[in-house]
Amino acid sequence: MATTKKKTTNTIKLKFDTDWTYAPAPESKSAATIDKQYDLFIDGKWQKPTSKKYFDTINPATEEKLSEVADANEADVNKAVTAARNAYDKTWKKIPAKERAKYIFRIARIVQEKSRELAVIETLNGGKPIRESRDFDIPTAANHFFYYAGWADKLEYAFPNRKSQPLGVAGQIIPWNFPLLMAAWKIAPALATGNTVVLKPAETTPLTALKLAEIIQEADLPPGVVNIITGAGTTGAALVNHPGVDKIAFTGSTEVGKIIQRATAGTNKKLTLELGGKAANIIFEDAPIDQAVEGVINGIFFNQGHVCCAGSRLYVQESIAKEVIKKLKDRIETLLVGDPMDKNTDIGAINSKQQLQTIQKYLAIGKKEGAEIFQSSCPIPKKGFYCPPTLFTNVAQSNRIVQEEIFGPVLSILTFRTDDEVIEKANNTPYGLSAGVWTDKGSKVFNMTKRMRAGVVWANTFNKFDPTSPFGGYKESGFGREGGLHGLEGYLKF
Amino acid sequence: MALASSQNILPDFRLSPRIDQIGVEERAARFTTRSIKADAKMNGLLLVLNMIDLTTLEGKDTPGKVKQLCYKGMHPHDAIPGLPSVAAICVYPSMVKIAKKALEGSGVKVAAVATAFPSGQAPKDVKIRDTKFAVSEGADEIDMVISRGKFHEGEYNFVFDEIAAIKEACGTARLKVILETGELGTYDKVRRASDIAMHAGADFIKTSTGKIQPAATMPVTLVMLEAIRDFYYKTGKMIGMKPAGGISKSKLALHYLVMVKETLGNDWLNNEWFRFGASSLANDVLMQIAKEKTGLYQSANYFSVD
Structure with missing residues (x-):
């Protein structure tokens, strides 16, 4: 409660562990219906996997099982591709483009x-904060x-x-x-350009793609135009x-991308790959x-x-490095790590145990390399896969930790002196x-x-x-671009 | 950037940090996504009530009106026992004596707007006299306005010297410096004016008079809170913050509290260092407190209008 008595401060430090704290504000799980088991969505129908095998999909925030999904084998893949081929030949390539548009609008x-349901499932299955799935993933997917x-129906204007x-x-x-946003990035341009699709969601996060299959059924797409099959590598x-x-x-990862490029070499298959990253985020002293x-x-x-485009390497101009690092440390103290379903959570659960182990491996490497580690003091839940936001300073x-993609909440901070150097x-x-550039000077941005x-x-x-x-x-x-006009080209031949 | 190495050396205010408009507005919007429920809401509402500078600044103010407002400030809603009082009653200098007497022994402070409020278009000696009068009548706090015209002319030394002179005239009264951000035009200028005010001796920086639109906004307040943070790190001196005007709903006030909590932390989460300048906010807060206690919204008729 507020007091009017004068508080004295001995050390110059901001205290973010405040007397006034946020009460839990969990989103309701009941907003989503998740079936006990999911089959493969092939030719407009839910079909049992030939292998008869299913695997569990869990909530990484609690390690509890959410559902089990079918494990598609080669025979199932063949069924799905055949269904897509038939749909392409018999219906999809024949119907007028404006009809294709109607289906996509309906989706x-x-x-x-x-x-709301999709946001809840995305968070339950993937561990990301509900604030992000609600405010970013789902609306952007719809967009x-x-x-x-x-x-x-405007392709002739796109490519005059x-x-x-x-x-x-x-x-x-x-x-x-x-998961859902990437499905949208892939399916939307493919359908708009008149292709049919076989989509495989990631092993750990299949549920929103399967919900999307239900939506596609509801939108009454011709059978086989979109097939969604689950499984692993x-x-x-x-x-x-x-x-x-x-x-x-x-x-996905650069490692798998290389395997795919080798596998498709010498075939007629057109290929686009969106792989790893180690983005530089550059702050100039006039920023x-x-x-x-x-x-x-x-x-x-x-x-x-x-995030493949995460700004995981921070380059700060030396004259402001101390100030920036201090501010970063203050800011991560205010990030709330915990239950992804809580509307106030900023950082949710790491997607899988395997990914958590990868991140922890890199934390150990960073320390061994002599970098200084700073982690937020926010308590993290005992169960589930969590990693507090982490900064590495004194990095070379x-x-x-500067060269390799960590794919976790870990920032390596380096300093620089001149434009050319950075x-x-x-x-x-x-x-x-x-990459990112921070400066008050427009000409520097363009340079x-x-x-x-x-x-x-x-910028x-x-x-x-x-x-x-x-x-x-x-x-x-x-290579290849997704989104915008450019995103159409990957699904067309001229 | 270009920070003075010692607190005795004044920075070049033309080099105050730049503010990116899009960035600061996005950050401010992010605070509004915090969900404040249950205990957090109740405690937040009580805190807000206790941070209000209950204000009447009208040409038609009379001793009768001011006395009524003072009673409201001390007893916001006696139907609910245990409520805190507001932080201060904010009036024109001519009403200070009335308010001081009415509030005697309550702990509620008297704040007076001085320095030819709200325009500030008066000679410096008039502003000093205005301030000294308010202090001599018993004002605990002085809310001054900066000379925005001089500020726009780039006469930062003039603005600085004026604030320093008023600070001296305040004696032991705490000085709140109103930037009138609605007349400054850019976040860069809000930041620059904040830096000038703090270095010149402000105890508080305040957004607005309430007479100009836009008055307080979350991004403007955030720019000022960040200026306070930088000043604190540089000098070790805490400066208070008072957004004023345009905050009339509890929900918005709670968003401001979130912003203070996540920008400056615990030391600022009390009415010694954070205030809301408002007149109609109090009743909305009371209505929400009643709702939290009873589960029902009561008619506005149950809350006194002063």
Whole structure:
């Protein structure tokens, strides 16, 4: 309670462990219906897997089982690809483009209508805070469907004087960090351009993709236009290697991306890869510092750092390094780590035990390399997979925590002196997906963005996504663009 | 950037940190996504009530009106026992004596707006006299306005010297410096004016007079809280914050509390260091407190209008 007595402060330190605290504000689980078991969605019907095998899918925040999903084997993949091929030949490529648009609009609207349920499932299955699935994942997914629905009957304007044609059957493999959003990124442009789809969601986060299958049924898409099959790496491999697939779109690790590129080499399959990243976020001494700090925080701790374009390398100009580090430390003390279903949670659960182990391995490496570690003092739940927000200072460019993708809430902070130096260091990585520049000077922004080898460069902001804006990488971050006009090209031949 | 190495050396105010408009507005919006429920809501509401500078600043103010407001400040709603009083009653200098007498022994402070409030368009000696009069009548706190015209002209030394002179005239009274952010135009200028005011001796910085729109907003208040944070780190001196005008609903006031909690922390979460300048906020807070206690919203007719 408030008092009027004068408080004396001995040390210059802000105390974020306040007397006034937030009460728990959990979102209700009952907003979502999750079946006990899910089959494969092939040819517009739910079909039992040939293998008769199912695997558990859990809530990483509690380690409790949510449901079990079918494990598709080669025979199931074949069934799905055949269904997609039939749908392509018999219906989808024949119907007028404006009819395709209607179906996609319908999907977009149903996603919006069911946004609360989808948000709850996304959070339960993936561990991300409900605030993010509610305010970012689901609305952005719906926007992607709306956006590409608009393109379906306007392809001749998108590519004037070029005759575009769909490819046929697209095999799409998506990651676990933004399950529904990645499904939307993949399915929406494929359908708009007249292709049919076999989509495989990630092993750990299949549930919203399966809900999307229900939505696709409800939208009354012709059977086989979208097929959704669940499984692990072998299922994905079977899809990649299937001779009936005309296009592979993959988002995931660089390691698997390389395997896919090898597997599709010498075939007719068109390929787009969106792989790893180790983005540089650069703060110049003339930057708006408080907003830059906030941008760095959102750049690395958004979705527990499970973001391929996360700003995981921070370069701060030496003259302001102390101030920026102090502000970052203060800011991470105010981040709430815990139950992803709580509306006040900023950082939820790490997606899987395996990923938590990877992150912990890198924390150990960083310490061994002599970097100084700072972690927030926020208590973390005993059960479930959690990692507090972490900063590494006293870091060198040659450290593994600077060179390798950690894919967790871990920020490595380096300093620089001149523009040329920071450009060289920022580009000194096998990746090239994204980058950020913070400065008050417009000309400096353009100079930097021109010289930065990254698919996306954000200026005075970070992690902004819009369906109209293309996204994709340079170098080992992949090739091809998703989103915007460019996103159509990956699904067309001319 | 360009911070003075010692607190005795004044910074070049032209080099005050720059503010990115989009960034600061996004950050401010993020505070409003905090969900304040149950105990957090009740405790927050009580805290808000206790932080209010209950204000009447009208040409038609009379001793009768001020006395009624003072009673309300001490006894916001006796139907609910155990409620805190407000922090202060904010009046024109001519009403200070009346308020001081009415509030005697209650702990509720008397704040007076001085320095040719709200425009500040008067000679410095008039402003000093205005201030000294209010203090001599018993004001515990002085809410001054800065010379916005001079500020826009780039006469930062003038603005600085004026604040320093008023601070001296205040004696032991605490000085709140009103920037009138609605007339400053950009967040960069809000930040610069905040830095000038704090270095010149402000005990509090305050957004607005309430006579100009826009008055307090969350992004403007955030810019000022961040200025206070930087000043604290540099000098070790705490400065108070008072958003004023336009905060009339409990929910918005709770968002402000979230912002203070997550920007400055525990030391500022009391009415020694944070105030709301408001007139109609109190009744909305009372209505919400009654709702939390009884589970029902009561008619506005159950809460006194002063």
